[in-house]
Amino acid sequence: MNKAQRGIEKRQEKGNIRGLNKIASVLQLPAAVIAGVAHMEVSGNHEVVLEGCGGIIEYTDDVVRVKTGKSITKFSGKNLEIKCIQIDSLIIQGFITAIEFQF
Amino acid sequence: MFVLNMIRWFVGYVVFTVEGNGQERFVNLCARFGYTIWNVRRKEYFFVSVSRTKYRMLKNLAKQTGVKIRIYKKHGLPFVMHKFPNLKGMLAGLVVFIVLLSFLSTRIWSIQVEGNQKLNSDLILLTAEEIGLKEGMARSKLDVLSVQNQLMMAYPEIAWISLNTKGSSVTIRIGEKEDKPDIWNSDQKVMNIKAARDGQIVRMEVTHGTPQVKVGDGVAEGQLLVSGITETEYTNLLTRATAKIIAETKHTYEIKVPLLQDENIPTGNVIKRRALKLFGFTVPITFEVEPKDNDNLTYEKDLAIYRAKTNDVNLPATVYEETWTEYQVQQIQLTEEQALQKAKEELEKQQKEALKEDDKVLSTDTTYTIEKGQLILHATSIWEENIAQESEIYVEQS
Known part of the structure; x- marks a missing residue:
């Protein structure tokens, strides 16, 4: 697959997601249901339940980087711990100080 | 969380370390292949927990990702059981324990009595046992209403009763009857006071009614002492006469004591x-x-x-x-003194039983004879006693 083809596919995917997002907003449904984007539930700053994650990229005491669709979500903090991990969801516990989205 | 931890403990789980490069990849693959892992901690290595049965399957994944996995700690019931060689005995014991516990919890083991002041708890418990409420009986066979009714019938002093069952214990709560307060003339009867026996009046305390006798008078049994009818200038008042008429009376006794006695x-x-x-x-x-x-x-x-x-x-x-x-049982030949002593004791006993609140014995003269193998004690006592006796006057209401 050459660069041009990849570019076309990326544009098509982006277009699809945008389209699905639009449908979700018209139907007043959560985007995670229709568009398949990651869904995150944050309890205070000590627990995050993340659904729709594509795998752990980095895991240390201070940083957890997780693949979420086309982006990477970075959780910074102290004593971070992965409490449970399943096919597409995980629970992070610890003292979370920042959540960043990297593209 | 507690329930989840308990289930994990019952199933058994392993905490293992992941060493080498590609620890994150290993964790990702575990998740992707559907092996639920938890408590992923990053120290010098990765510390990961997984259920006992799935640990073996992770070895292939470890090979693929080039990491080394080693068991750090084993937790849970299967590992505890493994330590004991007599597993069957333990299991049998557990089964027996559960069966015994469930059997014992269907029975009544403790019976309490509460609320009784005059009645004896032990007596009530013994009666309850005769009726059918006893320790060890099946809870389902307890007929609460029947036991309550039968206990009420057995003890007329009980005003109310309730049987409360709580688990394996039964509490018999009772309330005792209280004596009715004495309300003067609550039934509004018209009464005269008559003499209960012959005697000479020593003292009179008349609170209601018209006295018909005076101190010093000799009276015969049945004589009217205080009338319940008070005559006034215009009408006759009907009342319940109340009075204490203290008179000197004479009591005679004859007490026989056999000289040959079984004792x-x-x-x-x-x-x-x-x-x-x-x-x-x-x-x-x-x-x-x-x-x-x-x-x-x-x-x-x-x-x-x-x-x-x-x-x-x-x-x-x-x-x-x-x-x-x-x-x-021995036959004893009493001497004259012993027989007399016994007779006097008997006399004293009879007098004590007959004496009422305001009564007292002033004097007692005794003589005795011995006839046909028995001592006969003749006693004459002078008492000071209340001879007032109520006698109702039936009045027709018009």
């Missing part, structure tokens, strides 16, 4: 029988047979009950102790 003399032999009632079953502790009366020997039984208690709650363990005192 029970303690031989000094005391037989103690003990039985332990545990969980509804009675087990004799001593092997003495219950003694029976015969021509020469008689026995008197005394029962003591010792109940095991904790925090005033009866436990299903009771010791019954029967004390049988042995008496020998």
